[in-house]
Amino acid sequence: MDSAVINEVIKACLSEIHSRLSEAARIAKAADACANAGSVAEAVTVSMDIEQLIYEAGRLHDAASLLNRLSQA
Numbered sequence: 001m002d003s004a005v006i007n008e009v010i011k012a013c014l015s016e017i018h019s020r021l022s023e024a025a026r027i028a029k030a031a032d033a034c035a036n037a038g039s040v041a042e043a044v045t046v047s048m049d050i051e052q053l054i055y056e057a058g059r060l061h062d063a064a065s066l067l068n069r070l071s072q073a
Contacts, residue, residue, distance in 0.1 A: 003071050006067050006068075006070070006071045007071070009067055010064045010067050010068060013060045013061070013063055013064040013067070014060075014064060016056075016057075016060050017057045017060045017061055017064075020053045020054075020056050020057040020060070021053070021054075021057050023053055024049075024050045024053040024054055024057075027046060027047060027049050027050050027053070028047065028050060030046050031043040031044070031046040031047035031050075034046055
């Protein structure tokens with residue numbers, strides 16, 4: 001595969017990682033606000049969406065890392 005194409009795909013993966021982690025941070029901030037307001041159960045409910053976003057960010061990072069290793073070979 002062309003290294004320019006690989007670099008563009010890696011950039012896209014990193015952008016998607018940033019997007020997912022930014023959304024996870026927004027959710028965590030909302031959950032923190034709920035907890036600080038005394039609604040701990042609601043905070044946990046709000047925070048449940050974080051897990052999927054972190055999972056997706058991890059898989060995107062795996063893909064970017066693999067593509068980078070393949071481009072070095």
